[in-house]
Amino acid sequence: MAVKFRLGLIINPFAGLGGSVALKGSDGVAEEALARGAKPKAHLRMQQALEVILPYQQQIEVITASGDMGESLAKEMGFDVRVVHSVDGKSDASDTQAVVKHLLEEELDLLLFAGGDGTARDVYSVADDNMPVLGVPAGVKIHSGVYGITPHASGMVVKMLLDGELVCLMSADVMDIDEVAFREGTVRAKRYGDMLVPAEPRFIQAVKMGGIESDELVLVDIAAEVIENMNEECYIMGSGSTVAAVMAEMGLENTLLGVDLVQDQQVIGTDLSAEQLLQLTQESFTQDQPIKLVITLIGGQGHILGRGNQQLSSELIKRVGKDNIIIIATKTKLKALEGRPLIVDSGDPQLDRDLCGYYQVITGYHDYVMYQVANPDLN
CATH class of the missing domain: 3.40.50 (Rossmann fold)
Incomplete structure (x- = not known):
């Protein structure tokens, strides 16, 4: 029997909620965003990425968390799914970190996660230096260099890996900003570290340049x-x-x-x-x-x-x-x-x-x- 591609999968269900309702982020304001009528879209963003690799689903084992953090979508799309973390109620940052801890024991080929800079920080806080990761952009703030330029682009990178193409790994910055200052009109970015990502420059975004135009x-x-x-x-x-x-x-x-x-x-x-x-x-x-x-x-x-x-x-x-x-x-x-x-x-x-x-x-x-x-x- 052929060895399956082990794909770790994490969805932050609340990623990007604050964007459409002008909250400029989702950290700590998910309930307010929902009250304003925001609709969760992170699972749709992940779905767009996974659709690219649907023809390969028999070659993939998805290892994920229960419910909206990955299990529901992956099963709905027909993937072979194994749950390593059960979510009790609404998920939060601690659930993301718990999933990553479990996935460290699985010798993953790739961890694919949907979220924004806050999610990238949560993954980084637990992941080790050898875990290859790739983000599906679903948040308001995407300053980190660990994300595909679009959800479809993230899926294309996974497809390249499944096709056996020569894809190198590179270190990419994990960045985040102070959302309190951001809502007051100030961008205060900080580099937290780096993670390994597939080095495909067509599909992986560059880190945002800082500063205000001087000319x-x-x-x-x-x-x-x-x-x-x-x-x-x-x-x-x-x-x-x-x-x-x-x-x-x-x-x-x-x-x-x-x-x-x-x-x-x-x-x-x-x-x-x-x-x-x-x-x-x-x-x-x-x-x-x-x-x-x-x-x-x-x-x-x-x-x-x-x-x-x-x-x-x-x-x-x-x-x-x-x-x-x-x-x-x-x-x-x-x-x-x-x-x-x-x-x-x-x-x-x-x-x-x-x-x-x-x-x-x-x-x-x-x-x-x-x-x-x-x-x-x-x-």
Whole structure:
């Protein structure tokens, strides 16, 4: 009998809950997020990853925790499942750590986990230096380098391992930020250590670059270009310092790490949740008026959707339409990608495919570059 691929599986069921309801994280606020109407999506993110390896399910033994932490989804998808940790009630960080402790005894081929930076920290706190891990991005904050660029990309890496391709291992940073400071508009990141991940640069994300853009003149030029072309439509203003520069030039208050709504160069909604954005743009949508979305990229990673702006739901993006997405960035940030494409991770794989293509990125006043959005895992 052939030896099966031993796949450790952990799902943090509450990962990403705070994103769509504008809480900018889930650590310690899961109950509040649920009360605001947030819907758990971590299992869907893991499902997208596992769908890539469904043809190999007879070759895989999934070793996991009970219920929503992995057992339910893996069994539903037809995998051979063995439970090594039972969850009593709602799971928390201690359950993640307990599962990892059990998995250390299983001589895994890979530990696949779905969550955000907090989950990565929980895994790191227990995992040893020899345990290969890979994250499926499901959280609000994804600064750590242990995650695939999308759930599908994470699945592609596992597929490469199952196909026997030569995949090296590398050390990747485990990062996290202070969510209390984050909700107050301050990014305070810290490196906690590193874990071994499959070294496939097409599918594994780079660690986010820190700091605020120093070239203020470039930001002013970008802002001037955006403002000159503004009209009466609704403008959804994404997060980040580059978008904040546009708001500052209009003399408007801005939620640096949230999403605001502007019309006639006046703020009509601040720090909005996914549901609030849908409600506030409904009138424009029913009147067939265009809705514009102004977004920038995360330095070093290249993500324009799905990292820190989960308020921009797939339903909202479809409402906006590809042609009404305005990408702004300094050439310094684009050059730092070293030719890698921009990435979208909306949570809807078909929408991600539809959004791929070349965009005219605003890089200054009457200054543009053509840059590609092309998720490597979808090619």
